[in-house]
Amino acid sequence: xxxxxxxxxxxxxxxxxxxxxxxxxxxxxxxxxxxxxxxxxxxxxxxxxxxxxxxxxxxxxxxxxxxxxxxxxxxxxxxxxxxxxxxxxxxxxxxxxxxxxxxxxxxxxxxxxxxxxxxxxxxxxxxxxxxxxxxxxxxxxxxxxxxxxxxxxxxxxxxxxxxxxxxxxxxxxxxxxxxxxxxxxxxxxxxxxxxxxxxxxxxxxxxxxxxxxxxxxxxxxxxxxxxxxxxxxxxxxxxxxxxxxxxxxxxxxxxxxxxxxxxxxxxxxxxxxxxxxxxxxxxxxxxxxxxxxxxxxxxxxxxxxxxxxxxxxxxxxxxxxxxxxxxxxxxxxxxxxxxxxxxxxxxxxxxxxxxxxxxxxxxxxxxxxxxxxxxxxxxxxxxxxxxxxxxxxxxxxxxxxxx
Numbered sequence: 001x002x003x004x005x006x007x008x009x010x011x012x013x014x015x016x017x018x019x020x021x022x023x024x025x026x027x028x029x030x031x032x033x034x035x036x037x038x039x040x041x042x043x044x045x046x047x048x049x050x051x052x053x054x055x056x057x058x059x060x061x062x063x064x065x066x067x068x069x070x071x072x073x074x075x076x077x078x079x080x081x082x083x084x085x086x087x088x089x090x091x092x093x094x095x096x097x098x099x100x101x102x103x104x105x106x107x108x109x110x111x112x113x114x115x116x117x118x119x120x121x122x123x124x125x126x127x128x129x130x131x132x133x134x135x136x137x138x139x140x141x142x143x144x145x146x147x148x149x150x151x152x153x154x155x156x157x158x159x160x161x162x163x164x165x166x167x168x169x170x171x172x173x174x175x176x177x178x179x180x181x182x183x184x185x186x187x188x189x190x191x192x193x194x195x196x197x198x199x200x201x202x203x204x205x206x207x208x209x210x211x212x213x214x215x216x217x218x219x220x221x222x223x224x225x226x227x228x229x230x231x232x233x234x235x236x237x238x239x240x241x242x243x244x245x246x247x248x249x250x251x252x253x254x255x256x257x258x259x260x261x262x263x264x265x266x267x268x269x270x271x272x273x274x275x276x277x278x279x280x281x282x283x284x285x286x287x288x289x290x291x292x293x294x295x296x297x298x299x300x301x302x303x304x305x306x307x308x309x310x311x312x313x314x315x316x317x318x319x320x321x322x323x324x325x326x327x328x329x330x331x332x333x334x335x336x337x338x339x340x341x342x343x344x345x346x347x348x349x350x351x352x353x354x355x356x357x358x359x360x361x362x363x364x365x366x367x368x369x370x371x372x373x374x375x376x377x378x379x380x381x382x383x384x385x386x387x388x389x390x391x392x393x394x395x396x397x398x399x400x401x402x403x
Contacts, residue, residue: 005059007066008032012079023054024068025194025203028161029081031187033099038186042163042394042402046313049161049190052206071193083156083191091156095177097187106187107179110171114154116178117197119168120147129170137165138401140382146401148180149204157192157200159207163402183397217298220249224300227254230274231288238292251292252300252375264306264380266354266362282369289370298372303363304379308353309403310392319392355391 006020011031018037020028030038043049060067065074072084083092098105110130117127119134122143126132129150136146148160150168160166164183171178192203205211223241225234234251241248255261259269270277277287284290289299313319348355363374381403385396394402 007061009075011075019066019073021059021068022051024057024070026192028190038188041161091154101185104182104185104187110178116150116152118150120145122146133172134168138382140378151197151200155195159190161188163398217249222250223248224252227256235288235291238295250300251297254302262304264304299370300373300375301371303374304377306380307359308391310390311355312358314392
């Protein structure tokens, strides 16, 4: 199996470009300023982007260009970066960039009649984006799953390697150019060369992971009980669907199932008023959810989360997020002096997260009882946390979209 083949080319004064060919049709393009190359992002670190295992392929390098069997990336004398097909037709033409610590701009020439699809869930008003701005930043209702990926009708796709807020101006301001403004402060993107959108998506998912097929029952009718529902009402709803012969696969409960509304802690419990569960009989068989399950339903519980998930992610990849240093800052003190151990441990601003416990651990008892899945609400995760530094060391402007 091959590894990405990297080539550095001179771009212009104090700038160079690194081109990594991951497959004959996928390349990563990064611009280095004064020899400093952008590093990997959270997309790389946490496996959202994983180079596909591709059989060995040939890469030819000549002065100012890199070629594979399917594409050519060329740096022109005037600083432009061109992505071309095997016939020499230009598919993508970067004509300029601005790179600063607090943000970057990458600017491209737009062809006559060219249009673009993509950007994930950041608008529901259109499929094609020429003449509009796509703002990729997670926001409540308006933009739940923005993705900095788009495909051109010219036969090239682009994935910008960033987790920061990024805005794509697709000829809205200038009818002859499109550009993106990235809060990361780097120019780092992947290009995919293919003749159709379907082929481009296949390349994209070879890099970001193939989608999982949900279970068959998840495509059926879901019925979500009202927030104020209780155990009797939920069972009655389930009975009525069966009695009336209405196919229904899922009965769901809104946040009213919890003792405390919108409980984001790991100590959540069933509401004792609406859904009383005997302490001596937590798992049935005579609880309301057992009756619903016996009728053949799957059950869903509403959920919200503001937990710092980065601690668990770092553990899973074997990362180092910084040990507690309470015992290390003693260089100027006598070791045989009297020590006050009462206030001698770190105090964290995040009182919600249990740093040594994965989020899902506290949900396992509900899975044992009845939950086939949890419906994750946008809730707190759609909000900016401007003063939060996450457990992996990222500021919120880097972690917000990634979370």
